[in-house]
Amino acid sequence: MTDFRSGFATFVGRPNVGKSTLTNALVGEKVAITSEKPQTTRRAIRGIVNRADGQLVIVDTPGIHRPRTLLGERLNNLVEQVLGDVDVIGFCVPATEKVGPGDRRIAESLSGYPRAKKVAIVTKTDAASRDQITERLLEVDALREDWASVIPLSATAGEQLDVLVAELIGMMPDGPPLYGEGIVTDESLDDRIAEIIREAALEGVRDELPHSIAVTVEDIAAREGTDLTDIYANIIVERDSQKGIIIGPKGSRLADVGARARAGIEPLVGTRVFLSLRVRVAKEWQRDPKQLGRLGF
Template identity: 80%
Template structure:
């Protein structure tokens, strides 16, 4: 006979969808309770399907963070949209996110309508960033979102910053999952490799303060992560910041290297808790011409 607690357990996959910069990555980090996905005010920060694992008394939720759905202007943009579509076809529930501080627009309506293509997934609507909105704005957004579809299993307003109604969301999502045992061990929060998490932390540091199209042109590759010989309390990290043009390289480095030093300092602060040691970080900036549009360059960079 199966164990009674296991028979009552639920586990499955949920993904958040929406326009870029509606708070999907911040929401996943808040649910999981640890920074798994990088965040930035820059649109299209997320470039991979990142899984965060949330263990609850009733089971396990695997939250898949995806890039924001957008009108692609490059081959990279098209591949990110394709990635979202492939994830949507494999999850048990889809949570559609709209920020409380912005009116529902054509992009939101298009994404909500596109969920018809995934009949096997339950749909939930989430109004994010309620901490930054008035009561009237929240009520208006809830009405707008509710009217987008007739099959919402729930419509939930919440704040990832204050934690308000996060438990309501996790309980609602877990109730939509199929019965079954946990799919991951209960002592991990993500299946991301250390190298990928290191690369993303460095990219997050590089995104701070950049402008115009530069955020989309930045990629990071990690050449090596290793304990310092003779000093295991120090980890050496060697990484490349990749941009598309020489002018962008100059911006990243800054006057006499000051900006690159700032990037390294911010990245080290975030890397040391992850790696559990002090970190020596060596950053090199290189140019890969128009890499967002070049299939070979995209493959080399992991896209």
């Protein structure tokens, strides 16, 4: 195979600058869940972009933040580990918000990863005026002198995504594809289902609750003689009061979470789904090393 490039890229930035939305838009399929809530992404999720001239493996990471719990520390450590391994780091700033101290801190921290090329990405241009986009491009450009390029784009409107992919593939080392054709993620089915359920559970909950929600999948089995898949999963929270919020009056909220999650899971498994959700309490799991280990952090 001649002139083929392959390698790893990751997007960094404050929580909610559109990193997961951008990953999904580039892959062309939902591999990372999205939510308005901070710290929605908790693992390094790989999305794979295949082009004729190269393969781009995008590692979607949690937003960099000041940790308040052991989980928060581990998420930041995960980001640092990924940044040390990738070929290109894309630094994301939304066009709709002025560059702030958090952005500056993250941009400066990229000097700690000299191996990776750095690209500045101004996201959410569809929601910004032309003046805002121009202002943001100037602000971002001034943050570092070593940007390999500065690209404005909109993941939701699909604007300039091809420009970004071409730039990123051009910065990758020569090499064969790292994943087989047609593979869009290395996430297991269990993990993807757990994330879809967590995304549904995050919708509409109060600000303090999102961090406390985790999901585990107990069992996935095809029901004999039907086109139905049975899935049993647990939604885990830290306190009894949170359990009540998730379940809702007479179970109404949990039923709503189940309906939303099922709509996301059925295209993934290719059958109709019977989804059984139980809400369990694991006291202060974000601060407990044993429980974090059991939940895969």
